[in-house]
Amino acid sequence: xxxxxxxxxxxxxxxxxxxxxxxxxxxxxxxxxxxxxxxxxxxxxxxxxxxxxxxxxxxxxxxxxxxxxxxxxxxxxxxxxxxxxxxxxxxxxxxxxxxxxxxxxxxxxxxxxxxxxxxxxxxxxxxxxxxxx
Amino acid sequence: xxxxxxxxxxxxxxxxxxxxxxxxxxxxxxxxxxxxxxxxxxxxxxxxxxxxxxxxxxxxxxxxxxxxxxxxxxxxxxxxxxxxxxxxxxxxxxxxxxxxxxxxxxxxxxxxxxxxxxxxxxxxxxxxxxxxxxxxxxxxxxxxxxxxxxxxxxxxxxxxxxxxxxxxxxxxxxxxxxxxxxxxxxxxxxxxxxxxxxxxxxxxxxxxxxxxxxxxxxxxxxxxxxxxxxxxxxxxxxxxxxxxxxxxxxxxxxxxxxxxxxxxxxxxxxxxxxxxxxxxxxxxxxxxxxxxxxxxxxxxxxxxxxxxxxxxxxxxxxxxx
Ligand SMILES: Nc1nc2c(ncn2[C@@H]2O[C@H](COP(=O)(O)OP(=O)(O)OP(=O)(O)O)[C@@H](O)[C@H]2O)c(=O)[nH]1
Ligand SMILES: [Mg+2]
Numbered sequence: 134x135x136x137x138x139x140x141x142x143x144x145x146x147x148x149x150x151x152x153x154x155x156x157x158x159x160x161x162x163x164x165x166x167x168x169x170x171x172x173x174x175x176x177x178x179x180x181x182x183x184x185x186x187x188x189x190x191x192x193x194x195x196x197x198x199x200x201x202x203x204x205x206x207x208x209x210x211x212x213x214x215x216x217x218x219x220x221x222x223x224x225x226x227x228x229x230x231x232x233x234x235x236x237x238x239x240x241x242x243x244x245x246x247x248x249x250x251x252x253x254x255x256x257x258x259x260x261x262x263x264x265x266x
Numbered sequence: 267x268x269x270x271x272x273x274x275x276x277x278x279x280x281x282x283x284x285x286x287x288x289x290x291x292x293x294x295x296x297x298x299x300x301x302x303x304x305x306x307x308x309x310x311x312x313x314x315x316x317x318x319x320x321x322x323x324x325x326x327x328x329x330x331x332x333x334x335x336x337x338x339x340x341x342x343x344x345x346x347x348x349x350x351x352x353x354x355x356x357x358x359x360x361x362x363x364x365x366x367x368x369x370x371x372x373x374x375x376x377x378x379x380x381x382x383x384x385x386x387x388x389x390x391x392x393x394x395x396x397x398x399x400x401x402x403x404x405x406x407x408x409x410x411x412x413x414x415x416x417x418x419x420x421x422x423x424x425x426x427x428x429x430x431x432x433x434x435x436x437x438x439x440x441x442x443x444x445x446x447x448x449x450x451x452x453x454x455x456x457x458x459x460x461x462x463x464x465x466x467x468x469x470x471x472x473x474x475x476x477x478x479x480x481x482x483x484x485x486x487x488x489x490x491x492x493x494x495x496x497x498x499x500x501x502x503x504x505x506x507x508x509x510x511x512x513x514x515x516x517x518x519x520x521x522x523x524x525x526x527x528x529x530x531x532x533x534x535x536x537x538x539x540x541x542x543x544x545x546x547x548x549x550x551x552x553x554x555x556x557x558x559x560x561x562x563x564x565x566x567x568x569x570x571x572x573x574x575x576x577x578x579x580x581x582x583x584x585x586x587x
Binding site for chain 1 (some may be wrong): 279282283284286287291351352354355356357359360361364365367370371376377378379381529
């Protein structure tokens with residue numbers, strides 16, 4: 134009997150061209166036994182949600198360094214709701230000012246990670262969602 | 267028919283994604299749903315895309331799907347993209363979607379990434395089962411991209427009606443397939459990265475390989491065409507789509523369609539039997555009995571064949587009655 138794998142979409146919405154952080158997270162999650170769907174740079178909110186739906190992921194991890202998080206993330210949350218992906222959790226990483234983070238957490242983002250967050254922390258938080266600490 | 271399978275037949279993509287997960291994980295619910303949908307399968311053209319890592323398989327799938335939808339806008343096309351599972355962690359990074367931007371949010375396209383989960387042969391154990399779900403859901407064609415193939419990843423041939431082998435210059439010192447023997451499974455040979463200087467030499471090598479495989483041409487025999495493409499800008503893709511179409515017509519007209527369908531189903535059925543068998547012996551040969559016999563093997567008191575025979579008759583047959 135196969136154990137269910139945790140599936141995570143790692144996406145980089147917006148226009149910035151730096152995917153190092155996203156790749157590091159993707160590898161860390163893989164090394165923790167998860168299946169990571171990595172979609173690469175410059176994803177539109179529509180692409181993010183379509184991928185999350187088709188891939189039936191448990192978690193969406195967004196990496197945004199462009200500063201456009203306050204327009205991109207609410208749009209993604211809105212599309213997620215419309216696609217009825219209510220049980221899919223959204224994690225956000227990037228350079229996010231504290232005030233913005235607060236707003237986004239209230240709007241439904243599960244966690245916000247700044248630069249310097251250890252990958253172990255992210256792995257633990259995701260596992261925590263599924264009761265596998 | 268359950269609500270979930272009904273929703274899948276009604277075109278609910280969320281339900282489809284869910285059911286694929288259940289089938290991929292081989293849950294009881296997934297198995298039941300698959301059997302329930304089975305009558306609705308068998309019409310779809312399954313196309314395999316294989317070739318060395320980095321040859322441009324995903325990029326080609328991206329353009330090919332676009333081209334198919336340009337020719338037939340009413341179609342719904344599915345892609346299953348398989349990438350390897352890490353043997354160390356059991357996790358995977360599935361990256362084929364990176365090259366499928368043009369079709370990523372097209373409502374006529376459904377893309378699903380699958381991790382190989384330890385299966386050899388370039389596919390996952392339940393890839394065929396997942397393709398049956400997509401088949402029942404009305405996707406036609408279904409394109410399956412294998413893990414970047416090395417030598418022996420030829421399982422796709424027993425699962426697809428048409429196999430596209432993607433080659434590219436500059437992946438090694440030579441055309442990869444020449445060493446690999448995956449040429450034998452090709453119905454269509456795509457020489458991608460035709461924008462590269464070494465493409466002429468690569469085509470020569472491919473042609474001589476092909477000539478060895480087909481020393482003489484019989485009437486009505488399918489000989490794989492060699493088609494040049496640049497998958498990053500769509501050059502040559504119309505010809506690939508045309509060849510796919512022609513191959514499908516050839517299969518129907520020669521009776522090979524049924525033959526391939528039978529091979530697919532036989533592989534499926536045998537796979538399920540083997541799995542059942544495996545589960546049974548794990549169930550009926552108790553751990554302590556296994557250990558006892560195994561200890562004697564370690565001590566070299568009992569030879570492997572004799573040990574297997576003893577476990578089979580003294581444990582398996584006895585316990586399973
Ligand atoms: N110059 C050139 N580059 C190409 C062409 N097609 C693909 N590429 C590039 O080749 C690289 C690999 O392409 P993919 O489509 O990811 O190859 P793949 O066979 O799917 O790779 P795996 O899934 O990892 O086995 C990418 O950087 C592509 O942009 C082409 O026709 N010409
Ligand atoms: Mg690929």
